[in-house]
Amino acid sequence: DGPGTGAGDLLRRRAAALGPAYRLFYREPLELVRGSGAYLYDADGRAYLDAYNNVASVGHAHPRVAAAVARQAATLSTHTRYVDAGLVAYAERLLGLLPPAVDQVMLTCTGSEANDLALRVAAAATGGTGVIVTEEAYHGNTALVTGASPSLGRGAPRGEHVWTVPAPDPLRRPGADPAAELLAAVHGALDAMAVAGVRPSAFLVDSILSSDGVHSHPAGYLAPAVEAVRAAGGVLVADEVQPGFARTGSAFWGFERHGLDPEIVTMGKPMGNGLPIAGMAARAAVLEPFASTVPYFNTFGGNHVSVAAAAAVLDVIEEEGLQENAARVGAALRTGVREVAAHHPVVADVRGDGLFVGVELVAAEGSTEPGTELAADVVNGMRDRGVLTSVCGPWGSTLKVRPPLVATERDAARFVEVLGEVLSAYPGPPRPA
Numbered sequence: 500d501g502p503g504t505g506a507g508d509l510l511r512r513r514a515a516a517l518g519p520a521y522r523l524f525y526r527e528p529l530e531l532v533r534g535s536g537a538y539l540y541d542a543d544g545r546a547y548l549d550a551y552n553n554v555a556s557v558g559h560a561h562p563r564v565a566a567a568v569a570r571q572a573a574t575l576s577t578h579t580r581y582v583d584a585g586l587v588a589y590a591e592r593l594l595g596l597l598p599p600a601v602d603q604v605m606l607t608c609t610g611s612e613a614n615d616l617a618l619r620v621a622a623a624a625t626g627g628t629g630v631i632v633t634e635e636a637y638h639g640n641t642a643l644v645t646g647a648s649p650s651l652g653r654g655a656p657r658g659e660h661v662w663t664v665p666a667p668d669p670l671r672r673p674g675a676d677p678a679a680e681l682l683a684a685v686h687g688a689l690d691a692m693a694v695a696g697v698r699p700s701a702f703l704v705d706s707i708l709s710s711d712g713v714h715s716h717p718a719g720y721l722a723p724a725v726e727a728v729r730a731a732g733g734v735l736v737a738d739e740v741q742p743g744f745a746r747t748g749s750a751f752w753g754f755e756r757h758g759l760d761p762e763i764v765t766m767g768k769p770m771g772n773g774l775p776i777a778g779m780a781a782r783a784a785v786l787e788p789f790a791s792t793v794p795y796f797n798t799f800g801g802n803h804v805s806v807a808a809a810a811a812v813l814d815v816i817e818e819e820g821l822q823e824n825a826a827r828v829g830a831a832l833r834t835g836v837r838e839v840a841a842h843h844p845v846v847a848d849v850r851g852d853g854l855f856v857g858v859e860l861v862a863a864e865g866s867t868e869p870g871t872e873l874a875a876d877v878v879n880g881m882r883d884r885g886v887l888t889s890v891c892g893p894w895g896s897t898l899k900v901r902p903p904l905v906a907t908e909r910d911a912a913r914f915v916e917v918l919g920e921v922l923s924a925y926p927g928p929p930r931p932a
């Protein structure tokens with residue numbers, strides 16, 4: 500009857516009160532009541548390994564973050580029109596983690612606001628309006644960034660000044676050089692802008708291409724395209740909402756994996772471990788044309804409580820060695836999934852870095868037809884066995900695996916075991932191991 504007790508009724512009330520825009524995960528929706536570390540618990544006390552949540556990145560209900568939030572909430576929470584030593588200290592600390600040239604930061608509540616602000620800053624700095632994004636990108640929910648989020652599909656028309664470039668497709672274009680492909684596509688987009696009389700402003704890119712299907716490799720392949728955008732007068736906006744804050748293990752920021760030096764960096768989700776805090780950092784000279792003319796105030800952006808959470812998140816990442824953990828556990832996870840792939844050739848590709856893994860499924864062994872239905876069945880089958888994940892990519896055929904950074908090798912082994920079980924049960928009798 501759905502989640503928890505009396506859940507059918509709760510689902511009906513939910514739909515009636517919230518309306519149709521809110522989607523639920525899973526054929527059998529989950530009502531979660533508690534979280535701890537990499538685990539979530541439903542109303543019946545059943546534990547689920549969270550292999551999807553990159554918000555509670557240092558672990559659900561982390562005691563250190565919770566204590567910082569409680570302490571600050573019991574003291575003061577106000578906004579950036581008063582001087583706040585905690586905000587200044589956090590901004591300095593965050594900038595210390597970014598490349599030296601990126602030396603100023605503005606705080607928002609969501610990644611969408613951060614990207615919206617970034618595009619306005621980029622436009623003021625470059626005098627252009629043309630934006631390049633990847634074909635299945637998601638950059639947020641404001642009017643401006645919805646137009647730069649083609650993954651939203653037909654309901655969210657492309658912005659008038661937005662051009663798209665394809666993500667790599669190692670399965671269907673094997674042997675292609677992702678750097679050369681992307682460079683050619685970016686040149687094509689820049690040419691199209693010129694024909695349309697639009698000046699380039701920004702290449703807005705999530706360097707792990709998460710909604711495009713997790714395209715992490717080869718590290719460095721984004722660099723030539725970024726240089727082409729710069730040569731045409733645009734800037735790089737590195738959207739770190741997904742890869743940022745140590746998730747990829749090999750680097751604290753995703754753009755570092757590609758050797759990039761962005762003019763603007765946006766960040767969000769894991770920044771406050773669930774508290775609403777996001778940000779846009781930029782080089783001072785890039786920020787100046789916008790910031791010196793447009794007054795920007797974000798009532799809740801950079802409030803004391805969210806900043807306290809964000810500072811505690813940095814403490815935990817450092818003190819618990821979570822970047823190193825992401826690297827080690829992520830490597831074990833990919834090795835394990837590749838072993839599953841050896842027995843189940845419908846697992847056609849395993850990609851990723853650190854605790855950000857893409858597992859691409861195809862419809863049948865040897866085929867390159869996307870395994871869209873299979874992926875949906877796998878996600879729901881894993882959910883029924885207590886492991887939470889979801890899909891991404893143009894056909895929804897790639898599992899997007901992103902457990903909290905505190906996940907252990909045992910958790911990775913559990914993911915692998917359950918994935919193997921579900922694939923063995925699909926579509927018919929178990930295959931010999």
Ligand code: PMP
Nearest residue numbers: 609610611637638639705740767
């Ligand atoms: N950029 C990327 C790459 C994202 O994945 C998301 C959220 N899924 C956003 C921006 C928007 O962030 P928010 O939901 O906090 O507005």
